[in-house]
Amino acid sequence: MVSQVGEDHSLRRRDFINIAAVSFAGVGAAAVVLPLVSQMSPSADVLALASTEVDISKIAPGQAIKTVWRKQPVFVRNLTPQEIAAANAVDVSTLRDPQTLAERTKPGKMNWLITMGVCTHLGCIPLGTGEGENRGPFGGYFCPCHGSAYDTAARIRQGPAPLNLQVPEYAFTSDTVVTIG
Amino acid sequence: MSFAWAKPYEPKTGLGRWFDERLPLPRLVYGAIGGGYPVPRNLNYWWNFGVAAGIFLTVQIVTGIVLAMHYYASADGAFNSIEHIMRDVNAGWWLRYAHMNGASFFFIVVYVHIFRGLFYGSYKAPRELVWMLGLVIYLLMMATAFMGYVLPWGQMSYWGAQVITGFFSAFPVVGEPIRVWLLGGYAPDQAALTRFFSLHYLLPFVIAAVTVLHIWALHIPGSNNPTGVDVKTEKDTLPFHPFYTAKDGWFAGALLFAYCVLTFFAPNYLGHPDNYIPANPLATPAHIVPEWYFWPFYAILRSFTVDVIIPAKLWGVTAMFGSILLLFFLPWLDKSPVRSGSYRPVFKRFFGLLILDVLVLGYVGGAPITPLNIALGQLATAYYFAHFLIILPLVSKFETPLPLPSSISESVLHGEKAEAAPIGQTKPAN
Numbered sequence: 194m195v196s197q198v199g200e201d202h203s204l205r206r207r208d209f210i211n212i213a214a215v216s217f218a219g220v221g222a223a224a225v226v227l228p229l230v231s232q233m234s235p236s237a238d239v240l241a242l243a244s245t246e247v248d249i250s251k252i253a254p255g256q257a258i259k260t261v262w263r264k265q266p267v268f269v270r271n272l273t274p275q276e277i278a279a280a281n282a283v284d285v286s287t288l289r290d291p292q293t294l295a296e297r298t299k300p301g302k303m304n305w306l307i308t309m310g311v312c313t314h315l316g317c318i319p320l321g322t323g324e325g326e327n328r329g330p331f332g333g334y335f336c337p338c339h340g341s342a343y344d345t346a347a348r349i350r351q352g353p354a355p356l357n358l359q360v361p362e363y364a365f366t367s368d369t370v371v372t373i374g
Numbered sequence: 375m376s377f378a379w380a381k382p383y384e385p386k387t388g389l390g391r392w393f394d395e396r397l398p399l400p401r402l403v404y405g406a407i408g409g410g411y412p413v414p415r416n417l418n419y420w421w422n423f424g425v426a427a428g429i430f431l432t433v434q435i436v437t438g439i440v441l442a443m444h445y446y447a448s449a450d451g452a453f454n455s456i457e458h459i460m461r462d463v464n465a466g467w468w469l470r471y472a473h474m475n476g477a478s479f480f481f482i483v484v485y486v487h488i489f490r491g492l493f494y495g496s497y498k499a500p501r502e503l504v505w506m507l508g509l510v511i512y513l514l515m516m517a518t519a520f521m522g523y524v525l526p527w528g529q530m531s532y533w534g535a536q537v538i539t540g541f542f543s544a545f546p547v548v549g550e551p552i553r554v555w556l557l558g559g560y561a562p563d564q565a566a567l568t569r570f571f572s573l574h575y576l577l578p579f580v581i582a583a584v585t586v587l588h589i590w591a592l593h594i595p596g597s598n599n600p601t602g603v604d605v606k607t608e609k610d611t612l613p614f615h616p617f618y619t620a621k622d623g624w625f626a627g628a629l630l631f632a633y634c635v636l637t638f639f640a641p642n643y644l645g646h647p648d649n650y651i652p653a654n655p656l657a658t659p660a661h662i663v664p665e666w667y668f669w670p671f672y673a674i675l676r677s678f679t680v681d682v683i684i685p686a687k688l689w690g691v692t693a694m695f696g697s698i699l700l701l702f703f704l705p706w707l708d709k710s711p712v713r714s715g716s717y718r719p720v721f722k723r724f725f726g727l728l729i730l731d732v733l734v735l736g737y738v739g740g741a742p743i744t745p746l747n748i749a750l751g752q753l754a755t756a757y758y759f760a761h762f763l764i765i766l767p768l769v770s771k772f773e774t775p776l777p778l779p780s781s782i783s784e785s786v787l788h789g790e791k792a793e794a795a796p797i798g799q800t801k802p803a804n
């Protein structure tokens with residue numbers, strides 16, 4: 194029988210077999226866990242709903258609509274000149290998430306405020322798109338869940354939400370059509 | 375296991391002996407909940423809630439399995455399948471209401487059970503693991519109840535799922551990817567509903583398994599008791615059967631009666647009417663609230679409204695999880711060697727305040743957000759943490775406890791001699 198301990202105290206044959214077997218099983222286990230974890234991520238059909246077109250020709254100044262992109266609401270709002278002025282009058286450095294209205298809209302289209310309709314606190318849909326809905330103390334949107342208030346640039350002004358309403362990727366395909374995503 | 379005087383199992387029939395030699399299951403049962411398990415003789419009614427929790431776990435598993443025979447976890451069909459159960463399935467309305475209210479009763483019972491442990495110091499050595507396994511059960515219950523509430527796919531189901539999975543997005547960098555991974559999408563939808571159903575079916579069995587560990591760990595030192603004094607002799611105990619099986623049985627009957635009153639006469643009293651509106655991903659209800667048993671935690675979550683170093687949202691979520699995780703450290707926060715609150719005059723007062731505090735949190739968590747409610751919630755949240763992190767350690771250091779009885783039987787038998795005396799005499803004539 195082959196000696197178990199090498200003359201020079203090198204690695205024993207048994208130890209090598211042991212380590213090799215356990216490592217092999219470890220790699221196998223990792224290879225099994227990977228698909229078990231990744232099956233929970235969004236599937237191909239969920240990811241496929243990637244872009245959506247919106248006709249904005251019917252939205253009068255002061256009005257807003259709610260549309261859907263990737264199964265989440267998007268707010269499209271036509272700001273009035275007063276609302277634009279109110280947003281621009283704010284000292285940006287005092288904001289929780291400092292951004293100007295210009296940074297949140299497209300050049301030359303400052304009246305079109307397009308944001309996700311998902312409160313950055315815990316994901317409720319803020320009020321303020323529908324006729325007569327509570328727009329909160331800053332005239333933008335108001336989240337009923339935990340009281341976050343957004344201003345007319347959809348920036349967070351009060352309440353627990355940490356960030357401004359997110360501006361999705363979008364482009365004006367024409368003057369009256371916007372493609373989101 | 376247990377005490378030296380515990381009676382060993384003795385099979386009474388030939389068949390019993392045959393079975394016991396091959397699979398000692400009757401022996402296990404006899405030693406765990408039979409005549410072979412000695413229990414302190416002085417347990418009061420607060421000790422009935424452990425068995426009661428087990429009964430409601432059973433109720434939930436049985437009603438849940440039959441509901442799952444009629445429910446389908448489809449974003450288009452879930453709501454309708456619930457209505458189908460309510461209107462068309464034989465006795466379906468009863469099964470659903472039994473499951474709905476069973477969850478509430480399970481929580482009522484477990485809350486009493488937890489506060490019993492808090493008052494009588496059941497979390498202290500040598501029962502730390504019993505306590506911690508109990509907390510694991512409680513966390514699993516919360517996860518199960520949350521996912522179960524999503525299944526009817528009503529407005530509160532949907533928005534509850536949105537808000538609660540939103541907790542995870544509070545964590546920087548990894549939070550949002552985790553949220554999307556948990557939901558299998560960007561908002562709750564089919565993928566989320568199906569996986570919640572799968573887990574809602576699984577977790578109660580995990581709870582049952584952890585309950586076995588919980589009781590196994592309990593049976594090493596045996597139950598605590600209202601005096602908190604250790605069992606010393608056989609005189610301090612009674613066999614579980616027939617004494618506590620009888621007491622637990624009668625109490626279970628009384629509790630199930632209360633449960634039936636609620637289930638049959640006010641089945642929706644503890645629910646929220648908005649959950650009878652089908653889920654609408656484009657309209658948030660004006661006032662989102664979770665089920666009543668989550669209200670105190672919801673109040674803690676909503677109490678953080680300003681950023682201090684880290685964003686308010688992260689504070690809220692951290693504090694909410696922290697309020698439970700903190701309880702895992704309780705055995706080391708309260709160092710007083712006296713277990714029972716009955717002998718701790720200062721602790722007893724603060725315990726009363728803690729109950730009041732949790733009730734206030736519960737009220738605030740279910741109420742609409744007004745400046746007054748937010749302020750009240752902040753005060754109550756601060757007190758909750760102060761109780762465990764400041765008051766309890768200080769009280770256990772400075773309090774002078776009352777003298778403890780020298781044994782359980784002494785504390786039980788006080789006054790017996792006087793009672794045995796002839797009328798007119800305060801001492802027996804001997």
Ligand code: HEM
Nearest residue numbers: 421423424425427428488491496505508509511512597598
């Ligand atoms: C499914 C839920 C649960 C079941 C079925 C259950 C069951 C039981 C049973 C049958 C007992 C013995 C009888 C009694 O002392 O009342 C017990 C004891 C105990 N349980 Fe639970 N329990 C549950 C949840 C919890 C939770 C959530 C906690 C606390 C965090 C907890 C903490 C304890 C403690 C500390 C004891 C020892 C009590 C003592 O002897 O003083 N249990 N449990």
Ligand code: FES
Nearest residue numbers: 312314315336339
């Ligand atoms: S989800 Fe909007 S304030 Fe909490």
